[in-house]
Amino acid sequence: MTGARDPAIEDLLAAVRRDFAAKLPERGAELAALVARAAWDDVRRAAHKLRGSAATYGFVDLGAHAAAIEDLLLEAADAGAAPDDAARARLDALVAQAVAACERASQEGA
Amino acid sequence: MYSRNVAPSKILVVDDDPDIRRIAALALERIGGFRVLLAEDAAAALDLAAREAPDLVLLDVSMPGADGPSVLAALRARHARPIPVVFFTAASNDAEVERLRALGAVGVVPKPFEVADLPRRIRAILADLGIE
Numbered sequence: 001m002t003g004a005r006d007p008a009i010e011d012l013l014a015a016v017r018r019d020f021a022a023k024l025p026e027r028g029a030e031l032a033a034l035v036a037r038a039a040w041d042d043v044r045r046a047a048h049k050l051r052g053s054a055a056t057y058g059f060v061d062l063g064a065h066a067a068a069i070e071d072l073l074l075e076a077a078d079a080g081a082a083p084d085d086a087a088r089a090r091l092d093a094l095v096a097q098a099v100a101a102c103e104r105a106s107q108e109g110a
Numbered sequence: 111m112y113s114r115n116v117a118p119s120k121i122l123v124v125d126d127d128p129d130i131r132r133i134a135a136l137a138l139e140r141i142g143g144f145r146v147l148l149a150e151d152a153a154a155a156l157d158l159a160a161r162e163a164p165d166l167v168l169l170d171v172s173m174p175g176a177d178g179p180s181v182l183a184a185l186r187a188r189h190a191r192p193i194p195v196v197f198f199t200a201a202s203n204d205a206e207v208e209r210l211r212a213l214g215a216v217g218v219v220p221k222p223f224e225v226a227d228l229p230r231r232i233r234a235i236l237a238d239l240g241i242e
């Protein structure tokens with residue numbers, strides 16, 4: 001989120017970034033809850049949304065974690081199966097990272 | 111094929127994610143000076159396209175229900191004068207870009223996008239089309 005030099009626009013961007021960041025802990029918790037329920041399609045959709053929006057709002061780490069979650073679930077879907085034990089372990093680690101990134105982003109954006 | 115605008119070009123942004131609609135509208139309106147219309151799904155997009163005749167549609171590929179390519183096909187079927195469509199996508203690898211262009215898209219904008227860069231990209235596409 002750089003390149004807009006007009007201070008009024010910069011203020012607006014900062015405000016929308018704060019709004020976005022404030023909702024992230026809840027979104028992280030939702031993601032973790034979906035994983036706990038093994039609702040893989042919903043997890044993939046939630047990760048897809050975060051992948052597109054998080055880095056656009058300046059939260060690059062969170063966008064990268066969300067992208068990794070979506071890609072892992074797309075691989076499993078392409079194989080026609082739910083994530084196996086190894087994939088599930090990676091997924092749990094990635095989701096934990098995403099949840100932590102949501103919390104950090106919320107603190108940064110406040 | 112397209113007529114040149116004098117008034118600010120009208121951009122219809124179609125995305126199911128309200129956060130993307132919000133930031134895209136801010137970028138296109140406040141930085142780019144475009145007039146922006148927002149739709150959250152295919153039905154709203156087709157309705158707005160019919161009523162407002164946008165100069166360009168910025169369309170998310172992956173949406174619940176009718177996805178971006180389905181919306182593009184419906185726009186093509188309903189409008190004698192084709193409305194240029196630019197796809198928004200998180201999967202912007204070469205093969206996907208080629209697939210989307212083959213469907214008739216005039217451009218592809220990867221997500222995430224740089225806020226200040228979005229209006230520049232859209233303006234360049236409009237210029238290439240002779241709309242601005």
